[in-house]
Amino acid sequence: MAAERPDRDGGRERSRAGSGGGATALVRGSRARLDQPLDRRRRLLPDYDPEAFGQLSERVARFLGTGRFIVWMTLIVTVWVVWNVTAPSGWRFDPYPFIFLTLVLSLQASYAAPLILLAQNRQDDRDRVTQEQERKQNERSIADTEYLTREIAALRMGLGEVTTRDWLRSELQDLVRDLADHHLVLPAETGHGRDETDR
Template identity: 55%
Template structure:
């Protein structure tokens, strides 16, 4: 008979734990991805191509030139083909995993760039509005040239009336 639900969820009743026979290693989710990226980066280097070329040349040279009893892969190099296929079958998914992780990083960077660009555009629009309002406010403020011209006109008017001794200008 099954236990009622209330009895199973009580805190003072221990739960039955099932332990696995084989314990799985605890790895962070990114551990394999980091390995795949390092592997893909290495496979994209000239060093890898040189090592792989050297490996294939030595393999073919040994199995073509060595005495028949020392050869381990007779013509048409079936074992070499198998080894290269095995390497390719592991390399392709690792490279795809590395590309997917790079796409995820690129997507995050692009999102951040879009947010920064939107904020920059909003800031520029705000500054443009502030600059326009300052220009409008300055349009009502007397400038240095305006004050000079007004003072000259006032001085000339005072000289014409004779309030200030001096030469009348114009006229």
């Protein structure tokens, strides 16, 4: 006799009750099912896109390394100091020791340093990938050069065995000299270039 019990998906799960039957349904419980996605875990920290954050850090680090940042920083500090020295005492928000200015500058430096390091790490990663690609390209270029060198050497060896015009000319000149040394002269042609025996 089959006993039915509802599962958490709203369907029905059947199992056989009996000693000799065995189970026909999936065993559900503490084990995770592989056919369903896992529930998202709750995190205390908010989710963020590391690539977007890295690009933002590179932009900030690039701006911090420009002359424009130095000019703006100098203007802000100058206006801050001049305002807090020359303004009426009721309008001064940071009197002479300029403690608030020191706090702002140290806060800016404490954020700038990690952002610059993050941008440098990303640049190092890009440089490492570029160097790896250049190394592979150099290896391919060396392999191609060695292959072409072997092919050129094989062609030179093959051309060394081919008869050339200069070699054939020198061999014919040697043969003519040998014939002249042995006094073997070809019969002279008469008249119109034919021998008398041809008539």
